[in-house]
Each structure stands twice: as C-alpha cells, then as structure tokens.
Amino acid sequence: NIRLSTEILQRLTEAYRRIRNTCRYLLGNLSDFDPETDRVGYLEMEELDLWALNSLQQLSKRVQRAYDSFEFHPVYHDLHNFCVLDLSSFYLDIIKDRLYTSPPKSMARRSAQTAMNEILEVLVRLMAPVLSFTADEIWQYMKGKRPLSIHADTFLPPNKECLDPELMERWARIISVRKEVTKALEFARKEKIIGHPLDALVVLGLSAPLMEALSPYGDQLRSIFIVSEVTLATPDQVKNGLESEEIPGMLIGVSPSTDPKCERCWIREPSVGQNDEHPTICRRCLNVLDEITAG
Template sequence: EESSPYKTCLTHGLVLDPQRKKMSKKLGNAVAPEEVWSKYGADILRLWFSSVDYTSDMGFGDEMLSPVVDVYRKIRNSFRFMLGNIYDYDDKKHRVSYGELGELDKYLMHKLQLLILKAREAYESFKFFRVYHMIHNFCVSALSQFYFDIMKDVLYTFAPDSKERRGAQTVLHDVLTVLVRLTAPILSFTCEEAWLSFPLGRPEKSVFLSEMPRPEPSLQDEGLASRWDRLVEVRDEVLVALERAREKKMIGNALESRLVLYSEDDNVKNLLKKHADLLDQLFIVSGVELSNSKGDLGEGSYAGEKVDLLVSVQKARGEKCQRCWMYSTSVGLAEEFPHICEKCVRAIRETQTNTNGR
C-alpha cells in the first residue's frame, strides 16, 4: 500500500538578506550558517529561527540577531540565577510540600503550569515563535522582575534550612527543570549545559532523555491566582510611586522607604489586610502601614491609575541593618549583634543552632 513516509510535512520560506533580496554568492550577500555560529554560537541561530514566522520569506542579518542575543542572555541568566541559588538544595532532603509553600511560591507554580500548557500547544502546532515569546516573557516578567526580585531577601538572608528558603529553593528547582526541558528543542546546547550543572543530582543523565513537562492540575489555584493578579496590579502602582519619590530625591532606593497605603475600595482594602504581613516583602520596602484615613498620608501622595489606591512614600524608621539592608527600629537591640535587625539575629541564631546540632 502506498503511503507517505512521514506523518506531517512542514514547509518554510526562503532566508533573504536584510534588504529581502535573494542570497547568492554572485551578489556577495550570502551568509553561511557557520559564519553565524562561529560568531554567536549555534543556539543564537536556532533561537533566531524560532523567533520568526517561517511560513513566509525571512530577512536575515546582524541587525536581526542583535535583539535575539539580548533575549538569549535573559534566558541564560535566568538559568544561572536559579542554578546559583540551589547550590545547597537536595530535592530528596529539602523539598517543601506544596501545602507548606507560601502564597507567592504557589502563585509562581500556578503561572508555570499555564506556561507548560501554552508552550506544549504551540510546539504541537509548530508555532515556535510563540514558544520563543512565552519563555522570554516568563523569564523577564514572572521571574527576573518579580519572583527573583522579591525572593532575594529570603534566599540571601534567611537561615539556610528555614522553611521559607527551602520553599523558595523547591520552587526554583521545579521552575528550572521545567524551563530547561521546555526550551531544550530550541536552545539545545545551553539547556544540556544547564541540565548537567544541577548541583545535587538530576532525574536523567541528559535533558534529551527526559520527557516534555505536562501541567499539573494540583498546582493550579485559580482563586489564589486571581488575588495575586490583583496584588501585582497594586505592586505596579507602588513601584510607580517609589520611582517618583526617587526622582524627587526623597529616597535613594526602595529599602530606604516606608509606605502608607489608603484605599476607598473595600475589595482593595480587604486584599491588603489579608496580605499585610507580606506587603513589605512584596514591595521590597522597609515597612508598610495600612491607613483608615486619607489624612494620614499628607500631601504629595501618589494616586493609582488602575487601582483605587493612595500611596505615601516616607523615610523608613530606624537604622539600616548591615546584613539585609532593610531599615528597622530593632537594629542594635541584640548586644552581641549591634548592627543588624531582629530578623537577621533570628536567622543567625537558627543557623548556629542547626550547625551545632549536626
């Protein structure tokens, strides 16, 4: 019986020069692939092909590769950050169960499941440019500008074996294993390098012996995600207020500030009250106060554009902790640690206790 020797046939357009003219040796505008990978590396070339709509003709040149190089660095740096922060994490010993993770950790895991679902759909329909944009956006928006930024304090200043730090490492481990596998069909060499760099073991010897990740319904929480999507909107407004305070020379960096927040929207009020203990961490400031009176904010408060919110940026109270750099009135209360805050004193004592107990 006659039949095609393949299940699917995928066609693509021609690769043209930057002026969209046909490449030829006669015109002197031909670019050999080895010229590109000897200068940029093979993964940059692969990443460029994944970024374009291959169903039509594609213009190609150095100016087209420049933005792709920047995207590659973002993805690679995300891998490096995660690898660097799980250096002492053993998944068999230190894993924190999903139920014990913080809400921020669970929120990122929810977003990761959505990425897996959409990336698999894009791969299966050969929409590689969608995978390119999804992974880049996740690395920038969900990781670098959000989770990494917020969790640095936990990763760097909490006791090594604290539940918060081990929980963050659990999330970084899981995000990294997913991202490396999702990206491997495109950035083959980089992903294999990252896979072989796992500090304390990996499931398979090669990323190409592992399976493409599948979304886990148990790690999705629409209610939590809805709340945190709203918190992210609040955070965006706060970041604008902090930037304006910097422009006015009121503060140097966000840790030099404390915030007073006020809203007439009951939903926003309840949301902020529910997460009051997390707000200084979420906004990366040295204190947050929720006010019931607009008069407590004073003049010059920032009014949110998308959220009913007034933000007053004020100088932080207390002294600067030499360990975590946050300002606190508890700095110096412990005689043996005169230059650090109460939170850091607890972390040091917990570390000492755990070390002595081994």
Template structure:
C-alpha cells in the first residue's frame, strides 16, 4: 500500500533559458550542490515556488533570487522573535478588544493569509503559498506594520499597554506564519519553533494547523485601514521627493500638512491624533478642503489629498529621534519613560 494519498507529477526541469538538462551542455545542477550552497530549505522553496503544470526552470540566478526571498522571510521572523524577548504570553498578552487598532489590522491581514494559504495547500497551488507568504512578510509586515510599531517597541516603557499590544500580535503572527511555512520551509520552521515561548508541542510538525479566527475578520476595520494606508503611500512618496532634493533626511525630520477633499475628510479626521505615527513623521496638520493649500502642495496620485512638507521645528530627541520643541534634551514622552 502506498504511504501517501496523492502523487503530483511536474513538467520537465530545464535550465534558465528553457533548455533541457544535459551533462554534455554542462547545465545540470545537482540537488546536493544546492543543499551545500544554500541549504535544504532553498531547494524545497525552489520546488514549491514553481508551477508544476509547466516546465520548471532552475539556474544559479534563480536560486540566488530565491535565497534573497528566503532571507527576507527569515529576517522578518527574526525581527518578530527578537522583539518578544521580554514577552510572556501568559503574563503579558493583551485581549483582542484592548489591542491598538493597527494591531487588530495586522490580525485581520493574518486571518486572510491563513484562509488563502490553507486553500492553496488544499488545491496543491504550492507556488501561490510561496508568493502569499513572501508578500505578507514584506508588504504587510516589514513595509507597513513593523515600520510603524518600531517606535512603540523601542521607545515605550517595557510594560506599556501599547507595547504589550504590539508584542501580543507579534507572538501570534510569528506562531501562525511558522505553522504556515512548515510544510515547505521545514527546517527554518523547526528552528523558529524551538525559540517560541510557551509552545504547546515539542515540534512544529505535530502542532495543530492554524484556522481563521472569526473575531479577527473585521472587514470594516480592513476598509478603514485600506484608506489610511493608501494615504500613507502618498505621504511616503512625497517625503521621498523631499529626501532626494536633500530638503530632509529621515522622515522624522519632517512635519506634514495634509489637505483633504471634503468627501474624504472624515475617514482621516477619525485618526487625526494617530496620523503622525502612521506616517512616521514628527508632526502632522490635517486641513479640510483645498482652499488653503499653497501652490507648492503636491496633489496625491490616487487619493484626493494635497501634501506639503516642512522641516519639523525644534530639536531631535536623542532617544526616540522625534523632533520636539521641549526645552529639555529629551522629549516629554521619553522623560516620562526614563523617570518610571
């Protein structure tokens, strides 16, 4: 009796130019060579990243590109794990309703990822697993969520509710993406699993498969943050123009004025006190309508907004790097944290 339920066959393995593998052509790449150069998980990632219904290409360039993708996924996981160093889930976890809204957005996106990847595995669309996992780690986590919460993680007091809120989500995300990658990146998943705090199973390979959580499926929250993050893209693009002109250095050197079309205003006004944090700038002023916008304000490419950037007033706090007009060297927030 076969020790498996299904067998999937794939197309021919060809080189990067689509030529068949042949010793005479000198284009054969042995599995042992890949494992010795990159590790077994890169070989597994290459197999899973290919559409098995077509010919499968392999070359040194393809393997190098995959190793870069793998490195991004691994580095994301290392960041998640590293920032849970003082987090005890039993003692420090924050319940869902008390999480910061950005943290709940991260769980919303994780929930979607679990649904998608589970479906891809069930329908043998392994190359889609690879793309979905990579996109989540790079786009949702590194480029957005982790970028925004670094200030909370590094500068808030250790036991601060907002910091624990972020750590709660980091721990949940890390556990779940480790489970999702385990069938493909087996050795990496096991390595991560051994460092997880309070793990219920000795190995990732016998842990329960993650399932979507109804509480995380907040579509209204998802829609609100879709708008906020589109505006964030607009602001980031404008900041980059100023940076290239050497008018500012990092984004925290900037203070932003944002003029918003009447019909679009309320979707941002509800988050006015959070916008500077979301955009990672030292100050932000929100204006209703375009009538007060100066000629030099830059019109958004995909949102009805106009944006102007100026140097943030005051001096740079040496602890959090935010610009402050405080007469003290540290900003008022950092003074409070240090005093605790």
C-alpha cells in the first residue's frame, strides 16, 4: 500500500517547487550566456566551479544507475538533495557575488555560467523521465541546437575531463569548515553581535595541517563563508572564540565590522567612501563600474 495524505502531498509539492526554482535560477542567470562563444575551458575555470561539475558527475552516475535498476525513489531524492543542498544552499549561494558584481564578460562570471550551463544540461535530462512536463518546459528556454523535445534526446555520457578526486577532497575539508563557521555566525546573530553575515569579521584559529589546507584559499574564504573579512590565525590568537564541535582544536571568532557597507555588493570595506564621485561603493565595485563604462 502507498500512503497518501494532505501533509505528504504538501511535502512533495515543496520538494518539486525547490527543484523547479533551482532550474529557474539557473536559466535566469544564463540569459546573457551563449555556450558556443562564452564557454570557458576546464583549465581556466574557478576551482569552486570545477567542484560543482565534479558533484554533477557523481549525481549523474547515481541517477543513471538507479534508472537502470528501475529504482525511481533514489532518483527523486538525489535530484532534490543536489538542487537544495549542493546547489541552492552552497554553490549558488557563494557564486551570487560573482554573478551579480563582476563585469558581465569577465572570466570569473563566465566560469560560473559555464558550470551552470553544464549543470542545467545534465540536470534537465536526468529529471526528464520523472518530471516530464517540467523538463520539457525548461528545454524550450535552453540555448543551442537541440531536438524540439527533450524526450527525443538521451542522457549525456560521463564527462571524465573535469573529474578530480583530489579537488573533491580539498573542498570536502573547506565545506566542513564552512559548516562550523555558519554555526558560529548563527550564534552571533542570535546574540545580536551581528545582524547579517556580511556584517561579520571572522577569525579562524587553526591547527598547522588545517592552516596549510586553507591558506591557498585565503582570498576566496570571504566569498565562501559569505562574510566581509576572514583572517587565519593560530588558536592562541583567537580571543573569545567558539570551539568547533566537529573539527577538534579549531576556534571561530566572530565580531562586527566597523567598516562602511558598499551599497553595490553589501560587503563592509574600508575603501568605501574614498572616492568622491562614488562615495557609497567599494574599490572593487568602482573598478568593475569603470570597466563596464569603458566597454
């Protein structure tokens, strides 16, 4: 017997809405992207974008294996979890800054769009057997030469070119740190230390191995954690820090930034107010606007 109730239908409706909204977000941010001319090669892509493509290939393997075994329940769970956990709550949340504040044709933005386009191409095919009408609706808005209906196409073969187990291992460590930072930010918000994560300065007290692992990403950590500033330090340098529950020896200090807020990117930066013509934006955004104006 199959259970059915209003509550079950509501949960399924919400799960479907999340998948649909994720695809709509991908389509919306690909409106100015032409795969034929704007695609970035894997060797030129940002590492986070390559992480997303590696995760996509893992999803594709699991889902196609489930279809081959006529196990449709795992298909639904894998598609939903990928859209909600891997994309909406992590990848898409981080790259918003790149998508919205970078020059339209910059390598950083095109790298993100290349990944998003490939994600959509694979995702829409994987959902086609179980979300037939939605997949076909998405298909009509996608660019490039393709059959009139998605149901006249096939699954894409595995893309081994972008696979990188070492990259996935590095990012698994970063993701574990990010989860702990998110907990500390939420605690600081509840204690009214900060109002929004972008109001925060984060200091991480790290062991030597973790310091070695995170140091190469120093400039990117602000975007990954979605805060205004991240400083890497030793545990004894962190005052009043929260001790991580999952990563032994790691301390997380959260304090409010005293710098002014950029009206364009919302990051608190000391460079805001230093330009007389644009006193409300930071130096990074000023450079972007100059580049856009110059054409």
